Each structure stands twice: as structure tokens, then as C-alpha cells.
Amino acid sequence: MTGQDRGKKQSGVTKRAALKSMGAAAAATGLALSPARAAQSAAAGDKPYDLIVIGGGNAGMPAAIFAGKRGARVLVIEAAGQLGGTLFLSSGQMSAAGTKLQKSKGIVDTPKLHYDDIMRISHNTADPELTKLATDGNGETFDWLTDNGLVVHPEHPELGTTHEPYSQKRYAWGLEGGISILKILNAQIKPEIDAGRVKVLTGTKAVELITDKGAVVGVVTDGDTKGRFMGRNVLLTAGGFASNAQMFQEIDHLKDYNDDSYPYSQGEGIKLGLSVGGYVRNGEKHAPLFGGILSDDDYPSPMLQIFRPWPPSRPPFEIFVNTAGQRFLQEDVASHDVYEESLLKQPNTVCWVVFDDAIFNAAPPIMSPKKWNKQEYAELFNARKFFHKADTLQELGKLAGFDGNGLVKTVAEYNAAQKSGKDKLGRTHMPLPIAKAPYYAIKLHSWKFMGFGGLAVDGQLRVIKQDGKPIPNLYAAGETLGSAVTMGKSHCGGMCVTPALTFGRLLGSKMLTFSA
Numbered sequence: 001m002t003g004q005d006r007g008k009k010q011s012g013v014t015k016r017a018a019l020k021s022m023g024a025a026a027a028a029t030g031l032a033l034s035p036a037r038a039a040q041s042a043a044a045g046d047k048p049y050d051l052i053v054i055g056g057g058n059a060g061m062p063a064a065i066f067a068g069k070r071g072a073r074v075l076v077i078e079a080a081g082q083l084g085g086t087l088f089l090s091s092g093q094m095s096a097a098g099t100k101l102q103k104s105k106g107i108v109d110t111p112k113l114h115y116d117d118i119m120r121i122s123h124n125t126a127d128p129e130l131t132k133l134a135t136d137g138n139g140e141t142f143d144w145l146t147d148n149g150l151v152v153h154p155e156h157p158e159l160g161t162t163h164e165p166y167s168q169k170r171y172a173w174g175l176e177g178g179i180s181i182l183k184i185l186n187a188q189i190k191p192e193i194d195a196g197r198v199k200v201l202t203g204t205k206a207v208e209l210i211t212d213k214g215a216v217v218g219v220v221t222d223g224d225t226k227g228r229f230m231g232r233n234v235l236l237t238a239g240g241f242a243s244n245a246q247m248f249q250e251i252d253h254l255k256d257y258n259d260d261s262y263p264y265s266q267g268e269g270i271k272l273g274l275s276v277g278g279y280v281r282n283g284e285k286h287a288p289l290f291g292g293i294l295s296d297d298d299y300p301s302p303m304l305q306i307f308r309p310w311p312p313s314r315p316p317f318e319i320f321v322n323t324a325g326q327r328f329l330q331e332d333v334a335s336h337d338v339y340e341e342s343l344l345k346q347p348n349t350v351c352w353v354v355f356d357d358a359i360f361n362a363a364p365p366i367m368s369p370k371k372w373n374k375q376e377y378a379e380l381f382n383a384r385k386f387f388h389k390a391d392t393l394q395e396l397g398k399l400a401g402f403d404g405n406g407l408v409k410t411v412a413e414y415n416a417a418q419k420s421g422k423d424k425l426g427r428t429h430m431p432l433p434i435a436k437a438p439y440y441a442i443k444l445h446s447w448k449f450m451g452f453g454g455l456a457v458d459g460q461l462r463v464i465k466q467d468g469k470p471i472p473n474l475y476a477a478g479e480t481l482g483s484a485v486t487m488g489k490s491h492c493g494g495m496c497v498t499p500a501l502t503f504g505r506l507l508g509s510k511m512l513t514f515s516a
């Protein structure tokens with residue numbers, strides 16, 4: 001889930017291309033049921049299933065696989081035409097401690113160290129109980145994937161540098177990103193489907209939960225298979241709301257600028273949970289990513305590029321200013337977290353990167369995933385939205401939409417600091433002044449791949465009401481819980497994909513009870 005690498009994935013894979021590849025992946029594995037087969041499933045829906053899984057992605061697939069392995073009768077309801085969910089788009093970056101891979105490379109690590117790192121990075125804002133559940137289980141999940149054929153990059157695991165680095169090398173992902181994980185899940189679920197223990201209804205949406213005296217006892221579906229299915233346990237793994245701009249604004253309290261998430265991430269699991277008395281928490285913990293250059297201002301818009309510094313590998317030459325034309329952070333700080341927190345405090349969570357012609361020519365490239373040469377880059381200014389160029393700083397502000405007079409003052413201060421070596425924000429890497437026209441500014445928006453708020457559960461992943469009481473038979477996992485449970489108010493590498501897989505595995509393999 002690193003910014004640059006994730007961006008690389010995003011630029012190469014547009015949403016349309018991803019959806020096309022989803023069809024190919026499903027066809028290759030034969031996991032998309034035809035409407036005829038789906039109709040048979042509906043007819044067989046009278047007897048209660050041991051488990052109904054709503055959403056067959058990162059969390060739902062392992063839940064179904066492990067429940068099937070225990071002999072449970074499982075129904076997976078999947079809105080898309082195929083299983084896989086966000087794995088079709090995600091970089092599939094995972095973090096896990098005490099793995100066989102780590103041991104094979106002599107890396108000493110424990111779930112406790114992983115947990116402590118998450119609490120350090122998140123400033124103790126992650127959920128202690130659920131983060132412990134995840135970090136205790138992630139190692140076994142990762143081993144299960146590698147035992148079943150997952151191959152990660154040869155230099156992995158690593159500390160990670162595109163989110164706050166871990167203190168130990170525990171961050172790894174497959175050669176094909178999320179698809180590498182999906183291939184293992186597809187191979188693992190197939191025998192369960194073939195044996196009749198797991199039934200999958202694709203193209204079918206869960207639209208309502210059926211209740212009896214306050215307990216959830218079934219699901220109403222629409223789409224390719226319209227029906228009512230009864231179940232002893234119902235698991236909400238329908239993902240987050242990252243593709244639902246209204247929910248994003250309502251729950252995470254930020255404007256939804258970018259549109260790069262899985263189209264089915266519409267928050268429907270959360271809505272189903274709310275409909276039977278659940279509640280949402282943690283939206284205030286959203287940590288926006290820094291440096292999004294959007295394709296246009298018709299929000300939410302696909303990302304064009306990412307301007308996201310990691311000073312240890314590319315120290316900054318530029319400055320960042322807000323709508324007042326003022327700097328707001330020490331640009332050479334080696335912390336994504338400081339960048340993200342500083343951006344959160346700026347009006348509309350936008351800022352501009354500003355530089356002059358000398359910096360334009362001297363600074364090493366920083367943007368990803370596209371590799372523009374100098375000429376291609378130069379041609380964007382005043383030709384493409386958000387790229388501005390002017391002969392004076394005032395004019396630059398006017399063109400770009402921030403206070404040009406503020407910038408004049410800011411640049412004068414910065415240039416004095418650059419000369420004296422004493423910066424009021426503590427920056428020490430100031431190789432060049434900003435003094436040579438033309439001047440450049442690029443507008444940077446906050447961006448996101450996931451929602452931070454989500455449905456409240458207890459330590460057993462039971463959906464709870466405001467009074468803390470569980471709603472009988474109803475469970476949730478994955479991004480339906482919101483990313484903040486295992487990342488707090490920060491980005492902790494791999495702590496969405498891995499906990500989703502782990503919670504699904506734990507629910508299917510031991511946390512759920514299947515006796516009649």
C-alpha cells in the first residue's frame with residue numbers, strides 16, 4: 001500500500017482496464033457462476049446456511065474458504081461479476097511478523113513488535129484489541145499464502161519507506177500485487193465450491209438483512225439472483241465506501257477528491273449493519289495521503305500523478321504553500337505522518353508545490369508513476385489543469401488560485417533562510433533559492449484509497465450497538481470495519497489487506513460456531 005508503488009499500479013491500471021482484467025481472471029478460474037447455476041442456488045436456499053458471506057473480496061474469500069474446510073455450508077453473495085474485490089486494484093502489500101519468510105532470512109520479529117510499531121506510528125490511535133487480533137494472526141495468514149504458492153519480491157520483506165517505516169523488515173507483496181493474493185484465494189476456494197460446501201452467487205447484491213427478535217437470520221438479495229437466504233451466521237465483508245463520495249464526506253469528514261477505488265466499494269456492508277442497529281465510528285481518524293495531482297477538477301477525479309516526497313531518498317528542492325501562500329511544514333522532515341498531519345490542517349486539504357526555473361532544471365525527478373522527461377514536463381505548465389507557470393510570484397498565485405502576495409513574502413523569507421541556513425520551520429536541505437523566473441506551481445490534493453471510519457464490532461468481530469451489545473449472528477471484517485481500527489490516525493503499511501485476510505481466516509477457521 002505504498003504511495004509511489006501503489007500509484008505505479010494505478011497509472012498502469014485504469015479502472016476500466018482493471019474491470020476488464022477482472023473478467024479475464026474470473027474466466028480463467030471459472031469462479032463466476034452463470035445465472036442458471038445461480039438460480040439453482042436460490043432454489044436450494046430454504047435450509048439455513050451455516051454462514052452467509054456478503055462480499056467475496058480480501059476478507060470474505062478466506063472466511064468462506066476456512067469455513068468450507070471445516071465442513072460448513074457457506075453461501076457467498078457477491079455484487080460484482082467475480083470474486084476478488086479490491087484485490088483487482090490493490091498492490092496487495094502486506095505486513096506480518098514471525099513469518100517463515102522472515103525466519104529464512106534471519107529476521108527476528110514478533111507480533112508484539114509489530115503491534116508496538118503500529119501503536120507508535122498511529123500515536124496509540126489504533127484499536128488495541130483488534131490490532132492485537134490482527135498482528136497475532138497476520139504471520140499465520142502470510143505463511144498460509146506463501147505455503148500455497150505466493151511468491152514475493154526477492155528483496156522482501158522490507159521496512160517500507162512510502163509509509164512510516166517499520167522498525168523491522170516485515171513488509172512484503174507479490175510480484176503481481178493484489179492479483180498474486182487473489183490467485184491463491186481462487187485456487188483455495190475452488191475445491192470448496194466443487195465439493196458443494198461453498199456456493200457463490202456473483203452479480204448478486206445483498207440488499208436487506210432478515211431479522212427475527214433482533215437476531216440476524218438471513219439476507220435478501222437482488223441482481224442476477226433475487227431471493228431470501230437464511231443463515232445461522234451472517235458476515236459483512238462488503239468492503240468500504242471509498243467509491244461513495246457522499247459516504248466518504250459524511251463518515252470521514254473530508255472532500256472526496258480522487259476516484260481510484262474499487263467501484264463496488266459503496267459502503268453497503270456498513271448500511272446493512274446500520275439497518276439492524278449497528279453504528280459507525282472512527283471517521284475522524286482519516287489520514288489523507290499527500291501529493292495527489294488529479295486529472296481534472298470534476299471531483300472525484302482519477303489521479304494523474306503523485307508528488308509525494310520521501311526526503312531520505314529525494315531531499316526537497318521545492319516549497320509547499322497553502323491558500324495563503326504560506327509554508328506549513330518542514331519540507332525535509334523524514335516522516336509521511338508529519339506531511340499528512342500538516343496537510344490535514346490546511347484549508348480544503350490542498351496545497352501547491354512551488355519552485356523556480358533553476359529548481360526545475362536542477363532537481364531530480366520526484367513524481368510517479370509517469371516518467372516525464374523535462375520537455376514533456378515543461379509542456380504541461382499552463383496547458384494542463386493544476387500546472388501553472390508565471391513570470392512573477394503574484395501572477396503565479398493568481399493563476400493557481402492562492403494568495404500571490406503571501407507567496408512573495410514567503411519566498412523572501414525562504415530565500416533569506418536558504419542564505420543563512422536558519423529556517424523558522426527547521427528545514428536544513430535548501431540547495432537553491434526560489435529566484436529565477438519563470439516560477440512554477442502545481443496544485444496537490446489530498447487523496448485516499450480507503451475509508452477510515454466503519455462499522456463498530458467487538459473483539460470477536462460481532463457487530464455491536466451503541467450500548468456495546470452484539471447484534472446476534474452478525475459479524476463484520478475487512479474495510480467494512482474502517483481502516484482506522486488497525487491503522488489508527490495514520491497509514492501503517494499493509495494493515496488493511498493483511499488484517500482483512502486474517503480476520504476472514506480467523507472467523508472461518510475458529511471464531512464462528514457452525515453447530516445447528
Ligand SMILES: Cc1cc2nc3c(=O)[nH]c(=O)nc-3n(C[C@H](O)[C@H](O)[C@H](O)COP(=O)(O)OP(=O)(O)OC[C@H]3O[C@@H](n4cnc5c(N)ncnc54)[C@H](O)[C@@H]3O)c2cc1C
Nearest residue numbers: 001055057058059079085086093206239478479494496497
Ligand atoms: C488501489 C488500492 C490499493 C490498495 N493497496 C493496499 C495495499 O497494498 N495494502 C493494504 O493493506 N491495503 C491496500 N488497500 C486497501 C485494501 O485493499 C482494502 O482495505 C481491503 O482490500 C478491503 O478488503 P475487503 O474484503 O474489506 O473489501 P473488498 O476486497 O473490496 O471486498 C468487498 C467485496 O464486497 C462486494 N460487495 C460490495 N457490496 C456488496 C453487496 N451489497 N452485496 C454483495 N457483495 C457486495 C464487492 O464487490 C467486493 O467484491 C488498497 C486499496 C486500493 C483501492
